[in-house]
Amino acid sequence: MMKLSVKLKNLLSRNLLVIATFLIALMAIFSTQVIAEENKPHWSYGGAANPTQWGEISPNFALCELGKNQSPININNAVEGTPIKIQFNYQPTPLLVVNNGHTVQVNYKSGSTIKLNAEEYELIQFHFHTPSEHTINNKASALEMHLVHRNAQNQLAVVGVMINKGANNPFIAQIWQHIPTLGKNNAVQNSTINAANLLPKNKDFFSYNGSLTTPPCSENVKWNVLIEPIQVAEKQIEAFQSLYQVNARPVQPVNARIVEFHGQ
Ligand SMILES: [Zn+2]
Numbered sequence: 001m002m003k004l005s006v007k008l009k010n011l012l013s014r015n016l017l018v019i020a021t022f023l024i025a026l027m028a029i030f031s032t033q034v035i036a037e038e039n040k041p042h043w044s045y046g047g048a049a050n051p052t053q054w055g056e057i058s059p060n061f062a063l064c065e066l067g068k069n070q071s072p073i074n075i076n077n078a079v080e081g082t083p084i085k086i087q088f089n090y091q092p093t094p095l096l097v098v099n100n101g102h103t104v105q106v107n108y109k110s111g112s113t114i115k116l117n118a119e120e121y122e123l124i125q126f127h128f129h130t131p132s133e134h135t136i137n138n139k140a141s142a143l144e145m146h147l148v149h150r151n152a153q154n155q156l157a158v159v160g161v162m163i164n165k166g167a168n169n170p171f172i173a174q175i176w177q178h179i180p181t182l183g184k185n186n187a188v189q190n191s192t193i194n195a196a197n198l199l200p201k202n203k204d205f206f207s208y209n210g211s212l213t214t215p216p217c218s219e220n221v222k223w224n225v226l227i228e229p230i231q232v233a234e235k236q237i238e239a240f241q242s243l244y245q246v247n248a249r250p251v252q253p254v255n256a257r258i259v260e261f262h263g264q
Contacts, residue, residue, distance in 0.1 A: 043215045044102075051249045054215050064217035070252035071210030071223055072133035073259070078206050081260025086159065086203060086224060087115035090123060090196040095188040097178045102214060103127040103247055104179055104240065106193065114149055114159065116222065121149035121157045126195055129248045130241055132162055133213050134225050136206075141229055142237045144248070146213075147195060156212075157222040161199065166231030171197045176239050200228035208259040213249045 041058040043049045049057060055065025064070070090112045098105040105127035112123040125148050132144035143163035150156055174193060180186035203226060210223040 041215070045246050045248070054217065057215070061215040061217065063211065063219060064215055067211055067217055067219055068253075068255045069209055069211060069219045069257060070217060071213045071221065072135075072249060072251050073208065073210065073254050073257075074135045074138055074251045075206050075208075075225060075259055076137050078259040078261040081207065081262050084117060084262050086205065088196060088199065088203075089113045089115070090194055092192040092194040095174070095178060095191040095193045097175055097180060097186045097188065098125075099180050099182055099184055099186075099243070101182055103129065103244065104175070106175060106195075107185075108195070112195065114157065116157055116224065119151055119157075121151045121155075123195060124148050124150055126198070128163075128240060128244075129213075130237070130244060130246065131248055132160075133248045133251075134160055134162075135251055136162070136225075136227070143232065143240065145198060145230075155220065155222070156218075157224065159205075160223065160225040162226070162229035163232055164229040165234050165237060168233040169198075169231060169236060172232050172236050176236060179243065198230060200226055200230050202226075202228040204228065204261070204263045206259050206261055208257050210257075 041061070043054055043057055043061070045051065051064075054061050055063075093106075093109045093112065096107045098107060105125050107125045108123045110122060113120050114123070115121075127146055127148075129144045129146070130142065132141035133146075134144060141162040141164050145161040145163060147159040147161070148156065149158065171193065174191070178186050178188045178191070205227060206223075206225045208223050209219075210221050211217050211219045212221060
């Protein structure tokens, strides 16, 4: 009886130690998460942290207010540019959908690229805005998709695709179907997606020198906005807008920039 209670005590204290260690580890993880959140300034599309305030939120966001080459813009008065093409070399990627609080994003594994002026950029992710951020002759589309690419020198090139109301889009359906809850990632088992299926047939495009359309609004981003829109069903627009009613930065001054048209 004596022996048993000693054993029991030992067992209990060992278990308590395990529990205590676990709790301490949990607290450590939690507190680093809190710190990480605190270090990330909050910005949004409405309320006190709306786009007109981004430049004030953090010194790191100063370009949002002071930059002279900001995106998006209204595209008009484009000049005829060299008749270059964007070479798309997109491969299927395992479907990984992220709901990050600013947009719905699909992350891309390495190996998919575009070639732009003989320069190769790798596709990192694509995501969506509503309504479209760019406007063409002052006309907005229901949504805009941004395919974000990076080259070996860490320069960014974004391809913008306008999305209008029309036929149901099965590739958009595949993404929408797997949107996780806010702040979560969803690595969908046995499911791949190819961004090539979300491009319009005609690849004529406008190009200009711009920025990220979200804080920190970094500049020297090569923008390439395809002229031909793709289509999604009204229901698919509504589904996105039920999560993100508006997540588009208003158009910014063009200033000294020239927008080029590249037709084929
Ligand atoms: Zn974007």
